[in-house]
Amino acid sequence: MELIRAAERQTLTMAELREGARNNQAVTLRGMVHAVRDMGGVTFLTLRTRAGVVQCVWETEEDGITGECALEVSGILRLEGRAPGGFELAVDRAAVLSRPAAPLPVPLSKGRRHLNLDTELGLRPVVLRAPEEQAVFRLQAGIARAFREYLQDRGFTEIHTPKIVHAGAEGGSNIFRLDYFGRKAFLAQSPQFYKQTMVGAFERVFEVAPVFRAEKHATPRHLNEYTSMDFEMGFIDSFYDVMEMEAGFLRAMTELLGGEYAGELELLGAELPPVEEIPAVRFDEAKRLAAEKYGYRIRDPYDLEPEEEQAIGRYAKEEWGADFVFVTHYPSKKRPFYAMDDPADPRYTLSFDLLFRGMEVTTGGQRVHDYAAQVEKMEKRGMHPEEFTHYLMIFKHGMPPHGGLGIGLERLTMKLCGLDNVRRACLFPRDLTRLEP
Amino acid sequence: MELIRAAERQTLTMAELREGARNNQAVTLRGMVHAVRDMGGVTFLTLRTRAGVVQCVWETEEDGITGECALEVSGILRLEGRAPGGFELAVDRAAVLSRPAAPLPVPLSKGRRHLNLDTELGLRPVVLRAPEEQAVFRLQAGIARAFREYLQDRGFTEIHTPKIVHAGAEGGSNIFRLDYFGRKAFLAQSPQFYKQTMVGAFERVFEVAPVFRAEKHATPRHLNEYTSMDFEMGFIDSFYDVMEMEAGFLRAMTELLGGEYAGELELLGAELPPVEEIPAVRFDEAKRLAAEKYGYRIRDPYDLEPEEEQAIGRYAKEEWGADFVFVTHYPSKKRPFYAMDDPADPRYTLSFDLLFRGMEVTTGGQRVHDYAAQVEKMEKRGMHPEEFTHYLMIFKHGMPPHGGLGIGLERLTMKLCGLDNVRRACLFPRDLTRLEP
Structure with missing residues (x-):
């Protein structure tokens, strides 16, 4: 029997190294060899470490070291203005921990890659090693982190709800079917029913989890599996409370990204809104x-097409200097049965979308909370309330006024990073034709 | 056009209220009516707020207020030793925000519920409103939060990987099948391939997400969908690095739960390990x-049955005073093809399980990272490497030595809370017969 204790190795961040925390001291770094250049007896090597890219230099030729070797290097760290991060390692000793069996099929440097999207996605397992690709997904991690931290601080409880379900929350045909031990089941289109249910317990809940939409759209803005950041809150006065909570999250997000993730933003040339x-x-x-x-004609007064979202986004930018714009009071016929109609004009709902640089990234609103009203609305739509016993149970036995929203993490990442296709903001996208990698 | 700003409403926690932060001041609370008692002209009411249960008292009879009404009450807050949280609200004004259509089908007080598990799970949408049920899932949220925060602080990046996949990582028949636009697809049994892939980019990654196992087990320890807390880390010296990282997380978890979640632990009588x-x-x-x-005979030298896990857990408690015990060097034939064999004795792997109070809650270990070694191991097992092109791509083009683990969030919650069935640690469990709620 041995005893295992928490490891507390000291790891410095790039920022700390850049500020000279270890200047002229001996350090050991581990990372993957990004590039090697032999400059007449002097070897320059860039190492990808988890904190960032570090320049290493030594005075001998190193024949055995190639790109994508896993390397351990020891030497003296010194501030050096010409090096990428502002410092470099003067190497005393290098050890190869593992070697590739073959060189990379494409260069990692973005300027030299020149691949079409389809080819690039097929090579994702290695292309994601490129610093620019990493930056996109580090920012994505920062967005989700800001979402959770902001809501946790405001009394929200995280929940985990099932993705295999017996009925879809959003209705329609855009739902994946599944054989569940001989029974018909579906993949959840959203955590809608469950997050409302949990408002009855925790009052404020959130979930960051995959959702599945069997939409047959092959567009730059659709994924068939994406990560939805959902929250739902009880005791709201109106759906403005939900929008204000989202505005608060977005502010917290830009503060976090502008601080801890400034390097990633800079690398991508991404501007905070x-x-x-x-x-x-x-x-x-x-x-x-x-x-x-x-100067165009409105074709469908009840719907907002992608081109119209772009026009509204452009309008918001030009007239109000805004990257984000809430569009409120969507028509009832385009919203699901759980949306609350506006008592002042029931053709519209107490709901909203949030557009970010011309693309919908959020749908939210106030929900019906009264049992009789919910049953009546379902019946009016030709639905069968008896198929939703467990969902209706929460209204039957009392629910506070409540509302919430869902944010598409990949779309938010895409627009923040200025990408041209939502697939670029998803590690391993699923679309009509793509099931791997 | 209106302008939406972040809402910054002041909300105090129960701890702050208990410490007298608003003693003798006017406050407004919102919550669901948990219980009402009329004591001869004086009304005692307990209100479930998101911060906890608050006692309200007023000097008139309130005929219209029943259990599960959504209520807004205003009055003077005062410290009161006999009240549940140490304070109560002397009500001046009460407004009913919504009413139930029918009383609860079961009492929320646990002592009076007396339901079998099956009935209770069917009533989950309302039973989860009970404070003891809430406590279980607040602790669960705390566990996941500790996991993420501990790893974030150590340079891990959060990832989101697809749950619809073209091949299972764990092999075997325990996999759900799916029709994906006319193609055969599966639900991910684990994020194994993807988290290893991302080690090549970020070096350290984690994911908290659902996994799906089509196991035909009807036991108190199996779920067909559960939340897996996974991490994977590069540049390890051995799989001991992985165990040390887990030990560090568990310490951070007990510190967080023992602090911010002390009330929930107390309510459940749960002891931190x-x-x-x-x-x-x-x-x-x-x-x-x-x-x-x-004094029993070992039946199968290559496997660990649930009863044996219990015996080892009991041994660890009695001999070493330990609630957790790592069991290392599992036989190769019981581990997947990506597990690294022990060079000292290839019949065993450089892997481990973690048992918690006699039940496996984690599986982890070092992975193969050399391309030739991985292809050879797959071929020895009769697998077809050409079916795993995208996965093998990462080894072909260089991977550092690495390892990781997956922790079952529901099992960890179950054993921490002393529950007798893992279904009690899952909001809406999926098992052989249960697809709703």
Whole structure:
């Protein structure tokens, strides 16, 4: 029998190294060889460590070291203005921990890659090693982290709800079917029923988890599996409470990213959006404003097409200097049965979308909470309330007024990083034709 | 156009209220009516707020207020030793925000519920409102939070990997099948391939996400969908680095739960396990020790049955005072093809399970990282390397020595809370017969 204790190795961040925390001291670094250059007897090597890329230099030729070797190097760290991170390692000793069996099929440097998206996605397992690709997904991790931390601080409890379900929350045909021990089951399109259920217990809940949509869209903005950041909150006065909570999260997000993730933003040339005040405009008003300004005819008064979202986004930027814009009061016929209708005009709902640089990244709103009202709305839509016994149970036995939203993590990442396709903001995207890697 | 700003409402925690932060001041609380008692003209009411249960008292009869009404109450807060949280609200004004259509089908007080598990799970949407049930899942949220925060602080990056996959990582028949736009697909049994892939990019990664196992076990320890807390780390010296990282997480977890979640632990009578030092014992040695001490015969030298896990857990408690015990060096034939064999004796692997109070809650170990070695091991097992092109790509083009683990969140919660069935540690469990709620 042995005893295992927590390891407390000292690891410095790039920022600490850059600030000279170990200047002129002996250190050992481990990482993957990014590039090697022999400059006439002097070897320059860039090492990808988990904290960032570090330049290593030594005075001998190192024949055996190639790209994608796993390396341990020891030497003296010194501040050096010409090195990528502002410092370099003067190597005394290098040990190869593992070697590749073959060189990379493509260069990792973005400027030299020149692949079409399809080829690039097929090579994702190694292309993701490129610093620019890493930066996208580090920022994505930062977004999810900001979401959780902001909500935790405001009394939200994290939940984990089932993804194999007996009925879809969003209805329609966009749902994956599954054989569940001989019974028909589905993959959850959203955690909607479950997060509302948990409002009855915890009042405020959130979940960051995959959702599945069997949509047959092959567009730059659709994924068939994506990560949804959901929250739901009880005791709201109106759906404005939900929008204010999202505005607060977005502010916390930009603060976190602008601080700890400044290097990633810089590498991608990504600009943080203004978030102190986010304009909100009614659905019909938004359509009218954009159509008038850009001189096009509104085709469908009940729906917002991608091109129209772009026009509204452009309008918000040009007129109000806003990257984000809330579009409120969507038509009832385009919203699910659990959306609360506006008592002032039941053709519209107390709901909203959030557009970010012209693309929908959030859908939210106030929900029906009264049992009789919910049953009536379902029946009016030709639904069968008896198929939703467990969901209706929460209203039957009392629910507070509540609302919430779902944010598409990949779309938020895509627009933040200025990417042209949502697949670039998903590690291993699933679409109509792509099931691997 | 309106402008939406972050809402910054002041919300106090129960701890702050208990410490008298608002003593003798006017406050407004919102919550669900847990219980009402009329004591001859004086109404006592307990309100479930998101911070906890608060006693409210007023001097009039309140006919209209029943259990599970959503209520807003205003009054003077005062410290009161006899009240549940140490304070109560002397109500001036109460407003009902919503009413149930029917009373609860069961009492929420645990002592009076007396339901069998099956009935209770069917009523989960409302039973979860009970404070003891809430406590289980608040602790669960705390566990996942500790996992993420501990790893974030040590340079791990969060990842989101696909749950719809073209091949299972764990092999075998325990995999759900799916129709994916006319192609055969599966639900991920683990994020194994993807988290290893991301070690090549980020070096250290973690994911907290659902996994799916089509196991036909109807036991108190199996779920067909559960939440797996996974991490994977590069540049390890041995699989001891992985165990030390887990030991560190467990220490951070007990510190967080013992602090911020002390109320939940107390409500459940749950005891935190000792985690400063965790014994580790070899698989064959663990089997021998337990069999000798408890006088039974080892039936299968290559496997560990649930009863044997219990015996080893009992041994660890009695002999070493340990609630956790690492069992190391599992036989190769019982480990997947990506496990690294022990060079000193290839019949065993450089891997481990962690048992918690006699039940496996973690499987982990060092992985093969050399391309030729991985291909050879797959071929020896009769697998077809050409079916794993994207996975093998990472080894072909260089991977550092690495290892990792997966922790079952529900099992860890179950054993921590002293529950008798893993279903009680899952909000909406999926098993052989249960697909709803």
